Amino acid sequence: MTIKDIAREAGVSITTVSKVMNGRDENISDATRDRVKKVIKDNNYITNAVARGLKTKKTNIIGFVLPDIVNPYYPEIARGIEDAARDRGFGVIFCNTDNSPERELECLQFLKSKMVDGIIYTRTLNGSDAESITNVKTPIVIVDRFVDTHRKKNIGKVFVDVTKAIYESTVKLRKAGCKNIALISSLYTTKSDRYFGYVQAMEDLKLPVCEELIYLDEFNVETGYKGAGVLLEKHKDIDGIVCGNDLIAIGALDMLRENNIRVPEDIKVIGLDNIYLSNFTNPKLSTMEQPTLEVGKTAANMLIDFIKEGKPLYDCVLNHKYIQRESV
Structure with a gap:
């Protein structure tokens, strides 16, 4: 079956299909949309995205490069990306790079070879430098970790100010x-990140x-x-621990x-x-929440807005908030 056959069976134009x-x-x-989709479904019609891309220069596919699929933080971002993308026909x-700089570059090349329309990207901890990212012509939205890209037109960013979050935690x-x-x-962790937030707070609090x-x-x-x-071996008087993420905090709670x-x-942790x-640790963990689902949705919508409508990519900082439980 071809797109022409679908149009004839649905009683619409090829353009509508x-x-x-x-x-x-x-x-x-x-009603028209549902009728077309029913014909497509009834006939098990599957589009070839790459073949379509060769003709239209668009595949309606985006990529997400993430550093650690085991960390529960990233699947939540992935869920937000997929939810937003699906809603918009992408x-x-x-x-997954497993925090390997080599695999990170391989992933970027792989996605380019698949003719994706854009990439959402989280840098590995010691990953590719900014130059290797800015040289990629495919539109990119960077999430979670800051990369200095000198405001390139094809690069946007969505992140939470974790420096501020760690400062407030301290x-x-x-x-x-x-x-x-x-x-x-x-x-x-660099001085633009968690370490700096902690040090700045300690200095402002007049603590050593x-x-x-x-x-x-x-x-x-x-x-x-x-x-x-x-x-605790080095400093027996520790009475509070700021953790760089919840996984670290869970390990600290186990040891204590x-x-x-x-x-x-x-x-206090x-x-x-x-x-x-x-929410399932003992005691339940008090934490600064990053809106991971919103990060994913915002990144996907920003990227798709650029792909479909040419809207500018930009830097978007989302807010964190404190979740009081039992460890503080």
Whole structure:
């Protein structure tokens, strides 16, 4: 069956069928749209996106490059991307880099070879430099991690100010009575990120900033578990821990519980992200929430607006908020 056959069976023009198939059906009645879709479904008609792309220069497919599919934070962003893309007639190809810079570049090349109309991209912790991204001509929206791209017209950004979130987390612990506040975060955290937020808050609070209070490794449970142990060996008086994400906080809570250290009575712990697991820890984790679903939807809509309507890409900062539970 061809698109011409679908048009004849549905009693509409080829142009109308094309608009329905490509998600450009805003001016088509619901009845006509449903009739065309029924004919397509009844005949199991499947479009060849790449073949269509060769003709129209559009595939209605976007890509999402994510660094760690195991981390619950990223699937929530992916869900937002897919929900928004589906609503607008686009498909999504997902590529996981496992935080490998080499695989990251491979993913970008793979998506370009598939003629995707645009890419949503989260940089690996020690991944590609800004130049390698800005040289990609495909429209890109960067999410989660800041990359300095000098305001290229084909690059937008959607992120949460985690520097501010960590700053507020540190202040929150101080207001809760903590005086010896530690940081457990990523080794690749730079002074534009979590580390800077913590240091700035400690300085503003007139609290000492010292190496004995900082442990940097990876964004995972193991880092939280090991980091809490190492820090407490060096500094027995720690009474608050700021964590670079919720996975780190979960690991820290495990270590403290195993060593009969009470949370929040002895040490208060605060996370960042508000992944679904943070509501099932013991005690339940207090955390700064990043609106991951909104990040994904905003990124997808921004990218598709650029692809379909030529609307400018821009930098969008979304708000975090504090979720009070039991660990603070």
